[in-house]
Amino acid sequence: MVKQNRIAAFAPIATVFVSSACIMVIELVAGRLVSPYIGQSLYTWTTIIGVVLAGISVGNYLGGRLADISWRRATLAGQLLLAALGCVAVLPINRFVGTLELLMALPWPVRILTHITLVFILPSILLGTISPVIAKRALMVGRSTGRTMGNVYAFAIAGSIAGTFLTGYYLMAWITTTSILSIAAGTLGGLAILYFLGSIILSEEKGMLATAATASEMSPSGKKGSLFNPIATVFIANGCIMMAEIAAGRIISRHYGQSIYAWTTVIGVILAGMTLGSFLGGRWADRFSPAKTLSILFLLSSIACFCVPAITEAVISSQIAIGYSWPMQIAFHVIAAFALPSILLGAVGPVTAAMALAEGRGTGRTVGSIYAWGSVG
Numbered sequence: 440m441v442k443q444n445r446i447a448a449f450a451p452i453a454t455v456f457v458s459s460a461c462i463m464v465i466e467l468v469a470g471r472l473v474s475p476y477i478g479q480s481l482y483t484w485t486t487i488i489g490v491v492l493a494g495i496s497v498g499n500y501l502g503g504r505l506a507d508i509s510w511r512r513a514t515l516a517g518q519l520l521l522a523a524l525g526c527v528a529v530l531p532i533n534r535f536v537g538t539l540e541l542l543m544a545l546p547w548p549v550r551i552l553t554h555i556t557l558v559f560i561l562p563s564i565l566l567g568t569i570s571p572v573i574a575k576r577a578l579m580v581g582r583s584t585g586r587t588m589g590n591v592y593a594f595a596i597a598g599s600i601a602g603t604f605l606t607g608y609y610l611m612a613w614i615t616t617t618s619i620l621s622i623a624a625g626t627l628g629g630l631a632i633l634y635f636l637g638s639i640i641l642s643e644e645k646g647m648l649a650t651a652a653t654a655s656e657m658s659p660s661g662k663k664g665s666l667f668n669p670i671a672t673v674f675i676a677n678g679c680i681m682m683a684e685i686a687a688g689r690i691i692s693r694h695y696g697q698s699i700y701a702w703t704t705v706i707g708v709i710l711a712g713m714t715l716g717s718f719l720g721g722r723w724a725d726r727f728s729p730a731k732t733l734s735i736l737f738l739l740s741s742i743a744c745f746c747v748p749a750i751t752e753a754v755i756s757s758q759i760a761i762g763y764s765w766p767m768q769i770a771f772h773v774i775a776a777f778a779l780p781s782i783l784l785g786a787v788g789p790v791t792a793a794m795a796l797a798e799g800r801g802t803g804r805t806v807g808s809i810y811a812w813g814s815v816g
Contacts, residue, residue, distance in 0.1 A: 450637075451577035452590050454515070454630060456598035458522070458569040461623045463602030465526065465562055466491045468616045472529065473558065476537035477551045486555045494560045496814040498567020503807010505568060506575035510803065512638035515576070518569050519631035525562035526624040530617060533558045567814075570595060571807035574792075578806075584796055585729075588806075589721010589789040596714040596785070600707065607703075666805060669795035670812040672733060676787035677816030683744065683784070684709045687777050690751055695769050704766070708773045709781045716785025721793075723786065729794035736783050736790065743780040750776045788813060 469487045470479060477483060505514070536542065536557045542550050574591045578584060610619050687705045695701055723732050754772050763771070788809070795805045 450634075451573045452594040454519075455570055455573045455591055456594045456601070457626055457630060458519075458566055458573075459595040459598030460602030460605070461522070461526065461627060462491065462495065462563070462566050463599050464606050464610075464619060464623045465529070465559065465566070467603065467606040467611065468619050469555070469559055471611065471616050472533050473537070473554060476533075477547075477554050480551075482548050482551050483555070486552050487559070490552075490555050490559050491563045492814050494563020495567035496811045498564040498569075499571055499807050499810035499814060501564070501807070502568030502571035503803045503805070503810070506572045506803025506807065508803075510572050510575040510579065512634045515569070515572055516631045516634035516638060518565070518572060519627050519634060522562065522565040522569065523624040523627035523631060525565040526620050526627065529558055529562060529620060532561075567810075570810055571803055574806040574810075575803045578796070578802060583725040585721045585724025585726075585789060585793040587721070588792040588796075589718050589724070592717035592721070592785075592789045592792075593714045596710055596717060600710045600714065603706065603710070604703075666795060666808050669791045669798075669805070670808050673788055673791045673809050673813045674816035676737075676784050676791075677813045679740070679744075680709065680713065680781065680784045681816070683777060683780055686747075687773060690747070690776070691769060691773060694751075694755055694772070695765070701769055704769050704773050705777070708770070708777055712778050712781025713785030716782040716787075717789050719782070720786030721789040724790045724793035729790050729797070732790050733787065733794070736786055740780055740783040740787075743783055747776045747780070 466487060469491070470484060473483065473487075502518075505518075536554050542553055545553060570591070574588065577587050577591055606619065610622075684705060687709065688702060691701045691705060720732075720736075751772070754775055759771070761768070792806060792809050795809060796802060
């Protein structure tokens with residue numbers, strides 16, 4: 440029983456880690472896949488990022504509805520298998536769409552949007568459905584709400600970091616895009632097999648889980664609360680994170696130029712800060728009032744953002760990092776200026792989820808909506 444409980448606790452965070460990494464694999468190889476047909480440009484990468492995020496948002500929304508219907512191992516096995524097939528399908532769909540004469544007659548930006556949407560929207564949606572179902576399952580078999588949601592958020596972001604650096608720095612330098620997609624599909628397929636076998640071999644502890652599920656669907660007052668405040672909160676927080684990331688790129692480029700080191704460091708530090716923030720936010724949500732915690736987090740985030748110009752000026756004028764390598768100077772500056780805002784804003788997600796689950800409707804719908812609107816933000 441102890442071993443089974445450990446598996447039940449570890450499986451959700453491992454699964455969300457892998458699925459998030461696969462999303463970033465899809466996004467990073469997309470540019471190379473479509474370049475023979477529509478080239479590499481600002482339009483191309485903007486559309487890739489937008490389409491993948493839109494697909495994730497739709498997938499999160501649908502996954503939340505699915506989680507309220509079924510969150511069993513067999514359900515996840517089916518989702519993971521479909522996601523694996525979606526990754527494999529990218530290759531033939533890309534070749535087919537790239538040779539369509541109908542698209543060649545369209546204006547260039549419209550052709551780019553159409554091509555990328557047709558190729559990548561399906562795998563993005565399928566991968567996006569996994570997180571809400573995983574979160575629902577983790578809540579049913581996990582410990583406290585805040586800690587569980589914090590772990591799910593943190594490992595999802597950590598998976599994004601791993602997928603980004605592994606694909607961008609190693610896989611794309613050594614193997615073909617076909618091989619990369621095959622690895623992603625194979626990993627998802629392997630997880631699908633494990634979940635399917637688990638649904639047959641391991642018991643679901645139906646009585647305990649059914650009781651927990653029933654209790655989680657209603658707020659303490661027995662009334663269904665509105666989701667407007669939680670989704671507005673996470674929408675604004677995630678929007679601010681992306682604003683900070685773009686601003687960081689501009690600030691760093693003024694002093695260190697535009698380079699792969701600069702943007703990789705900015706993205707890595709922001710995501711690492713969000714990971715730590717999610718982990719801490721889940722713990723804070725269990726110890727303190729979520730509403731009060733959110734107030735403090737937004738206040739401190741505002742102060743931290745306002746301090747960025749002063750910190751930048753102090754780092755540059757003091758020349759504290761002089762003597763270190765160029766990448767280390769960039770890393771020091773980005774960490775000093777943007778780590779704290781990232782941590783504080785990253786903590787908002789799990790705290791908001793804990794608040795919404797205490798006041799909201801179905802667990803799956805609540806988690807799915809928060810994930811979806813976070814991606815929209």
